[in-house]
Amino acid sequence: MxxxxxxxxxxxxxxxxxxxxxxxxxxxxxxxxxxxxxxxxxxxxxxxxxxxxxxxxxxxxxxxxxxxxxxxxxxxxxxxxxxxxxxxxxxxxxxxxxxxxxxxxxxxxxxxxxxxxxxxxxxxxxxxxxxxxxxxTEEFAYDRELEADCTAFAAVYSALTNADSGFGHYGAFDETEWRARVDAATQDLAALAAASHSGIRSELESMSATLASDRVAGQSMAGVDDALGRVTAACNANQTPLVISAEFGG
CATH class of the missing domain: 2.60.120 (Jelly Rolls)
Structure with missing residues (x-):
């Protein structure tokens, strides 16, 4: 290998x-x-x-x-x-x-x-x-608009995951900080969805709307499993998978 x-x-x-x-x-x-x-x-x-x-x-x-x-x-x-x-x-x-x-x-x-x-x-x-x-002998045909959305969404996903992990698992900050982090990530997701021209725009819009509704502390992405699954599958098929940057843990 x-x-x-x-x-x-x-x-x-x-x-x-x-x-x-x-x-x-x-x-x-x-x-x-x-x-x-x-x-x-x-x-x-x-x-x-x-x-x-x-x-x-x-x-x-x-x-x-x-x-x-x-x-x-x-x-x-x-x-x-x-x-x-x-x-x-x-x-x-x-x-x-x-x-x-x-x-x-x-x-x-x-x-x-x-x-x-x-x-x-x-x-x-x-x-x-x-x-x-x-x-x-032809190169793999990446969908570049989808690639850009996958990269940008991975940053939002990382922020939300780190907010949940830092609050719920590591106790690194309180609920006020958790909500501030989720608010910022939700705004980034809304901007991404509004600017998107790729095939995952509707999923980004759906997740953005869900994240903007009532929240349970430590569970920022509750209710978005289906849309997240479709985004993950689309990014995987384009061979531009979601790479998560972990703030906490080894």
Missing amino acids: RSSRSAVILTSLVAIAAVLAGCATPASPSGTGPNETAAPIVAEPDVVSGEGSTGFPGIAFPIPEDAKSVVITFECDGSDGFSVELGDSMALRQSPLGGTCGEPTDLAWPILPATGETLSVMVTGEAAWSATPTFS
Whole structure:
């Protein structure tokens, strides 16, 4: 493997945990992923298959030398959730991608010089699965407006998470400080939603409206789970996952 695992905190791991508990990752509100017109560089892709989870770093997954992006068509038996990771997503600040078994799902990643040639799969029990890659010499087509919104929202999400953690778990400040922090983050979120032109604008607006209503101290994001899940899924599919900056804890 060409890269090592790091301690970068990615909210995609929360989404993957929900998938493996039986909840499908919500579909991205905007079309993201490699250019659909990109010419594949392997006429007959090698299918990688197995039964049950592979663990990390996974199994060998050779990548052609000139590949710059890949779409993996993933299938697995049953109807439970699955997660797939190319190389070491955390080190690359990319995201594992998930879905629900039972029908083929296309999963897309950019390929960087540091991308490890391994594939990690998480499924329930001993479910049989297969992964069919289509590599391309074309770059992964990031949605740049969505990327900007994901980056900006990650800062808001970090502020809210730190407010809840600092007040409720660490006792670092009182409720007055908690409310001041949440007020500031809520204003930032409202400004972000108003300026957004990406596919997650409606989710940002929804969360902004919820955060502006009555609050329970230490639970700033109560009631936004569905919208947050859709934002997380969209950012993950665009391979611009939400990276949280933790103010408290090691």
